[in-house]
Amino acid sequence: MIKIEGLTILFDTFKIVKLDIQIEEGEFHFLLGPTGSGKTLVLESIMGLRKPKGGRIWIGDREVQSLPPERRGISYVPQDLALFPHLKVKENILYGIKARNLDMKAYEEYVYTLVEVMRVEHLLERYPANLSGGEKKRAALLRALAPKPKLLLLDEPLAGLDLSIKVDIQQLLKNLHSSFHTTTLCVTHDFGEAHSLADRMTIFIDGKVGQVGKRNDVFLRPRSKKVAQFLGAKNLYRAKVLKNEESSQRMILGVNGLQFSIPTDLYQGQLEVGKEVDLFIRPEEVMILREGKPVKDSLKKNIFEGKILDITDKERYHMVSLQTTEGEISFEISIPNYTFRNLNLSTGKLVKIALREESLWVIC
Amino acid sequence: MSFRYTMIGAALGIFIFYLGLILSLFYFVGGKGFWGALFHPNTLFSIRISLIAATIATFFAVIIGLPSAYALSRFKFFGKGILDTFLEIPMIISPIALGAAFLVFFNTPLGELIQNKGIFFVFEVPGIILAQFATIAGLATRLMKASLDEISPRYEAVARSLGSSPWQAFYRVTLPLSFRGLLASVILAWAKAFGEFGATVTLAGAMPGKTETMPIAIFTALASANIDKAIVLILILVAFGLLTLYGVRLTGQRYRYD
Numbered sequence: 202m203i204k205i206e207g208l209t210i211l212f213d214t215f216k217i218v219k220l221d222i223q224i225e226e227g228e229f230h231f232l233l234g235p236t237g238s239g240k241t242l243v244l245e246s247i248m249g250l251r252k253p254k255g256g257r258i259w260i261g262d263r264e265v266q267s268l269p270p271e272r273r274g275i276s277y278v279p280q281d282l283a284l285f286p287h288l289k290v291k292e293n294i295l296y297g298i299k300a301r302n303l304d305m306k307a308y309e310e311y312v313y314t315l316v317e318v319m320r321v322e323h324l325l326e327r328y329p330a331n332l333s334g335g336e337k338k339r340a341a342l343l344r345a346l347a348p349k350p351k352l353l354l355l356d357e358p359l360a361g362l363d364l365s366i367k368v369d370i371q372q373l374l375k376n377l378h379s380s381f382h383t384t385t386l387c388v389t390h391d392f393g394e395a396h397s398l399a400d401r402m403t404i405f406i407d408g409k410v411g412q413v414g415k416r417n418d419v420f421l422r423p424r425s426k427k428v429a430q431f432l433g434a435k436n437l438y439r440a441k442v443l444k445n446e447e448s449s450q451r452m453i454l455g456v457n458g459l460q461f462s463i464p465t466d467l468y469q470g471q472l473e474v475g476k477e478v479d480l481f482i483r484p485e486e487v488m489i490l491r492e493g494k495p496v497k498d499s500l501k502k503n504i505f506e507g508k509i510l511d512i513t514d515k516e517r518y519h520m521v522s523l524q525t526t527e528g529e530i531s532f533e534i535s536i537p538n539y540t541f542r543n544l545n546l547s548t549g550k551l552v553k554i555a556l557r558e559e560s561l562w563v564i565c
Numbered sequence: 566m567s568f569r570y571t572m573i574g575a576a577l578g579i580f581i582f583y584l585g586l587i588l589s590l591f592y593f594v595g596g597k598g599f600w601g602a603l604f605h606p607n608t609l610f611s612i613r614i615s616l617i618a619a620t621i622a623t624f625f626a627v628i629i630g631l632p633s634a635y636a637l638s639r640f641k642f643f644g645k646g647i648l649d650t651f652l653e654i655p656m657i658i659s660p661i662a663l664g665a666a667f668l669v670f671f672n673t674p675l676g677e678l679i680q681n682k683g684i685f686f687v688f689e690v691p692g693i694i695l696a697q698f699a700t701i702a703g704l705a706t707r708l709m710k711a712s713l714d715e716i717s718p719r720y721e722a723v724a725r726s727l728g729s730s731p732w733q734a735f736y737r738v739t740l741p742l743s744f745r746g747l748l749a750s751v752i753l754a755w756a757k758a759f760g761e762f763g764a765t766v767t768l769a770g771a772m773p774g775k776t777e778t779m780p781i782a783i784f785t786a787l788a789s790a791n792i793d794k795a796i797v798l799i800l801i802l803v804a805f806g807l808l809t810l811y812g813v814r815l816t817g818q819r820y821r822y823d
Contacts, residue, residue: 250722270725277726283719287741297727300737348727 202226203352203384208256210246215239217408220256224352224401227382231395234405235431240388241280243405244354247386248275260351271300276350280357282341284329290340291325297348312347318377319343335366339373346383355387359394374398392432396420404428421486422562426479429564435533436487440480440563442472451502454480454563459528462502463561471565479564484520484535486560489544490553500555507532509550521546523554587803590796598793607773608797611782618690618778619758622697626705626754631747634709635735639718652703664696664767692769693776697758705754712746713739749816756809760802 203224210217217239224230234240245251247258249270258266265273276297285293294316298308316322319339329337338358345353358374359367375398378385389395395402395416402419404411411428412419423429429437443460444453452472454461461480465472472478488500496504510531511522519541521534532554536544546552593599602608636642637649655663670676671687679686686692716739724734740747762780769776771785779798786795 245722248722248726250725269730270722271728271730273726275726277723279719279723281717281719283717283723285720285724285738285742287738296724300724300733301728344723344727354726 202259202261203386204257204259205247206257206259208243208246208258209254210239210242210251211254212239212242212251215242215408217243220405220408220410222386222403222410223413224384224386227384228400229378229385229387229398231399231402232386232388232405233392233395233399233402233431234388234390236390238390238405239408240390240405241356244277244356244386244388247352248277248354249273274351275354276345276348276352277354278341278345278356278358280360282337284332284337284341284344286329288328289325290321290327290329290332293329293340293344294325294347296344301348303348308347308349311349315343315346318380319373333366334362335369338362338366338370342373342377346377346381349383351384353383353385355385357389357391358387359389359391371397392420404431406431421483421560423481423564426564429479429481434481435484436482438480438530440478442474442476442478445472445474454478456480457528457530459505459525459530461556461561462558463563464558468563468565472563476565481562481564482556482560484533486557487532487534488555488557489521489534489536489546490555491544496555499558502558503556503561504553505556506551506553509546509548509552512546512548519546523552526551590799590803593792593796594800598791599797602791602794602797605794607777608782608794610774611777611779611798612801614690614693614776615759615778615780618693618697619755619761622694622701622758623705623751623755625694625698626702626758627709627751630702630706630709630754633706634713635739637706638710638713652707655700655703660696660700660761660763660765661767663699664764667692667696667699667764667768687768688770688772688776690769690776693765693778696764696768697761700761700764701754701758704757705750708750708753709747712743712750715746716742745816749813752809752812752816756806759805759809 203222205220205222208217208220208222210220220243222230222232232240232243242251246253246256249265249268253266256266257264260274284290285296288296294312295305298305298312316325319342321336321339321343324332324336324340329340332340342358355374359370362370371394377383378398387395387398399416401413401415403413404419406427411431412424414422419428420432423432423434426437438456440454440456440461442452443455445465446453450465452463452465452468454463490496490500490504505525505527507523507525509521509523513520513522515535518538519536521536523532523534524530525532534554637645668687671680684691686695720738720742721731721734724738725731729737760780761778762784765776765778766781766784771777771781773782773785777785779802783795783798783802786792786798
């Protein structure tokens with residue numbers, strides 16, 4: 202396990218105080234924070250390039266914060282990759298094994314497997330200047346993995362790539378991780394990247410941990426409004442607790458006169474009547490109901506009527522903007538293309554929407 | 566006249582100005598004493614001492630300048646700004662003043678101690694080297710720093726993470742990457758040392774066959790109205806200068822790693 206405890210960094214205008222991160226063995230962990238939040242500083246401190254003001258770092262049971270970078274066993278792929286331009290791809294890849302004086306024979310098979318997985322056989326004798334963006338990424342990843350690091354640090358690995366290459370590298374990262382289980386800490390500001398790759402993630406806002414958790418916990422149940430907003434939350438409303446229906450274990454929340462019914466089991470004792478809270482639901486969790494079709498139980502309690510204001514084609518899905526007739530609340534609804542085609546939607550049309558109650562989330 | 570032609574015209578003007586100056590030297594080539602002056606033992610000595618002294622001075626400037634340049638390029642430390650500014654001292658104060666400062670220094674108790682217990686500098690060959698070193702050390706450091714600044718520290722960061730010590734990262738990554746820039750800096754520093762006059766003549770004097778470097782020999786030749794000798798020496802200096810510039814140009818051609 203990798204454990205970072207109380208990491209404190211004061212640098213220029215950055216102030217990171219007592220940051221804790223825990224990464225399980227073999228986990229793909231994301232440190233997700235806005236641009237300019239000091240994520241790279243955190244990576245540099247973990248690596249040992251920067252001396253933090255305080256904090257302790259364990260790699261397994263070895264405490265490493267007083268060790269120089271070369272003795273920590275951490276590989277690093279910076280955003281600009283920094284492939285050594287004066288060395289061929291092959292020499293770049295073997296750099297770590299040579300620098301650590303490792304037995305080349307023992308690594309030969311492993312490195313060769315990596316070369317195959319990464320599809321770089323034909324690039325080995327080239328210099329980095331003659332590689333494409335995607336090829337450079339693959340070579341840099343390979344160089345980092347070759348000496349079998351205890352921890353792999355990735356700084357914005359998918360930033361600045363063309364979409365097709367991005368998808369390719371994303372898939373590659375997924376494959377690599379499922380084949381070799383290298384414990385990885387990846388820093389990014391793009392929650393889309395994190396969503397597709399992370400086992401668990403640490404949300405990092407204003408120099409502090411906003412939330413730690415499994416991917417879906419964080420995306421569906423942000424613990425604070427700040428986290429929700431950072432994750433690009435649509436459908437976030439200020440709500441008031443109106444009623445406590447103890448018999449059915451439900452609470453009624455009001456937003457602009459519109460009433461939402463929510464099971465209370467997740468919020469033991471936190472939702473007293475009169476309290477102001479934030480109510481959140483992700484656009485994919487809102488259904489547009491088809492007339493005449495039976496409605497599932499979990500959808501029945503929160504059905505509203507509204508008018509479609511706008512429809513945007515987002516390539517793989519459609520985003521529908523809707524305003525409820527009662528209360529005039531705006532909803533953003535994301536609909537997969539195949540469903541969209543069956544629904545016959547158009548601007549101005551009146552439709553019914555249903556919210557899945559498991560996905561309605563109250564930020565207390 | 567169009568903008569473009571005005572600008573190019575100015576550039577050509579400078580070129581013709583310098584070229585004319587050099588070509589005018591040939592008006593006196595082949596005079597009565599020309600060949601005699603070229604092969605005179607004192608002339609040959611001047612060439613030799615200039616080459617040797619400039620090379621040694623450059624060697625020391627690199628030994629001290631390269632680590633200094635690295636420190637200024639990579640680290641933050643107290644007094645860095647002042648140190649950086651001080652590198653320009655030899656460029657802004659007159660070389661004669663620099664030489665005179667050395668003369669004064671060697672008359673202080675510390676200076677006398679150095680001369681009595683160690684090496685004699687005043688009016689001696691080590692004085693040439695010292696004067697040249699003082700003139701070029703700051704410049705060499707500055708130029709080498711500029712070359713190192715061009716190499717992203719990220720390369721070293723990655724090398725460190727892959728297991729290299731700071732020394733190995735410098736030797737295996739930063740040094741080869743900045744090599745051409747460093748080499749150009751060294752060549753320029755050497756050329757500056759080779760042509761140094763003011764500080765050298767003040768500290769080491771102008772003794773033919775002892776401390777008379779080429780620029781000093783030109784001065785003494787002119788002072789004694791020995792035009793043939795002066796022309797010979799100037800032409801040799803110009804030849805060395807052009808060779809140096811050509812060398813720098815060669816290093817300027819970027820590596821193509823393919």
